[in-house]
Amino acid sequence: MSGRVLVTGGAGFIGSHIAEGYLRDGWEVTVLDDLSRGHESNVPKGARFLRADIRSPEARQALAAGGFDVLNHHAAQIDVRVSVDRPAFDSHINVVGFVNLLDGAGEGGVKRVIFASSGGVVYGDPEVIPTPETAPKMPISPYGVSKLAGEYYLRALAALRGFEGVAMRYANVFGPRQDPKSEAGVVSIFVSRLLEEQPLIVFGNGRQTRDYVFVKDVARANVLASTLPIPRDGEFDAPAFNIATSVQRNVLELAASVGEVMRREPRIEFAEARPGELFRSSLDVSKAKKVLGWSPQYVFEDGLRELVDWFKKEAR
Numbered sequence: 001m002s003g004r005v006l007v008t009g010g011a012g013f014i015g016s017h018i019a020e021g022y023l024r025d026g027w028e029v030t031v032l033d034d035l036s037r038g039h040e041s042n043v044p045k046g047a048r049f050l051r052a053d054i055r056s057p058e059a060r061q062a063l064a065a066g067g068f069d070v071l072n073h074h075a076a077q078i079d080v081r082v083s084v085d086r087p088a089f090d091s092h093i094n095v096v097g098f099v100n101l102l103d104g105a106g107e108g109g110v111k112r113v114i115f116a117s118s119g120g121v122v123y124g125d126p127e128v129i130p131t132p133e134t135a136p137k138m139p140i141s142p143y144g145v146s147k148l149a150g151e152y153y154l155r156a157l158a159a160l161r162g163f164e165g166v167a168m169r170y171a172n173v174f175g176p177r178q179d180p181k182s183e184a185g186v187v188s189i190f191v192s193r194l195l196e197e198q199p200l201i202v203f204g205n206g207r208q209t210r211d212y213v214f215v216k217d218v219a220r221a222n223v224l225a226s227t228l229p230i231p232r233d234g235e236f237d238a239p240a241f242n243i244a245t246s247v248q249r250n251v252l253e254l255a256a257s258v259g260e261v262m263r264r265e266p267r268i269e270f271a272e273a274r275p276g277e278l279f280r281s282s283l284d285v286s287k288a289k290k291v292l293g294w295s296p297q298y299v300f301e302d303g304l305r306e307l308v309d310w311f312k313k314e315a316r
């Protein structure tokens, strides 16, 4: 099944892979992005491109008059540190901008809205690992609050305006096109530093774990979540899905894997632990398996290889 979809943030890392995933399944794709971080060259061939800010009347109008079946929302302010320094700026984009789009989606008769939330931040410092969707939501950063607020707006406006809302709570996504300057992209940072023969900086003792999911697996989950029936039992977490691997990998193991795949010995430099950093993080994906029939298919090292190949091509 396919239809017409608007992908916001489709000139960025995850959104561009999602736009490709839809095109592959026969969808008609429009990408909306203000290119504040993304690049027009990331927009896949075959997609229409609209340069606009999600906070603008143009973006709202694009949805109100566009005849879209699905809004897939990935445009965002993504940097936790920026949200700490400038919380009003973060919430203008991540909350007000999203609500502006939801308003347009309601007016335009959009059937389903998919929202990029974050399993790395909405649960705060969870007690249970791998963390299920029903765990308490206690975000620590303004970015985490803006993602959770987005989920609440999505639930409320979906009920009021008659569309379905789905929240995708990602773990650490990695893969080609991730900006090595972005804070979340430790895998990209390690690969690019090793290519430049720079030491890898490890904060704290390097035993802190994360759950790394490959971007093409994330794109597939989004396409599946666009048409499959989604539970609607009134519970807040019913239409929310963790998208992850449930495997924990620590920073030193990550550095070793990057070295093995690149056949280079990484030099590690330890730096002071960053305040507020979570010690362990991993998400339970059994619900996505059951409801969407989705599970991660990429072996971590194969994803790493694709990322390394992309970096080498980019450098040429």
Ligand SMILES: NC(=O)c1ccc[n+]([C@@H]2O[C@H](COP(=O)([O-])OP(=O)(O)OC[C@H]3O[C@@H](n4cnc5c(N)ncnc54)[C@H](O)[C@@H]3O)[C@@H](O)[C@H]2O)c1
Residues within 6 Å of the ligand: 008, 009, 010, 011, 012, 013, 014, 015, 032, 033, 034, 035, 036, 037, 038, 039, 052, 053, 054, 055, 073, 074, 075, 076, 077, 078, 093, 097, 116, 117, 118, 119, 120, 169, 170, 171, 172, 173, 174, 179, 184
């Ligand atoms: N990368 C991860 O590991 C991760 C984890 C959890 C959630 N997410 C979420 O996934 C989404 C995509 O993240 P990404 O890593 O691909 O980031 P990215 O920065 O590569 O993509 C975001 C895109 O949004 C665009 N954008 C930013 N502000 C905009 C605005 N006001 N109007 C229009 N476009 C705007 C940027 O130009 C960029 O192309 C975000 O919502 C992010 O919060 C990412």
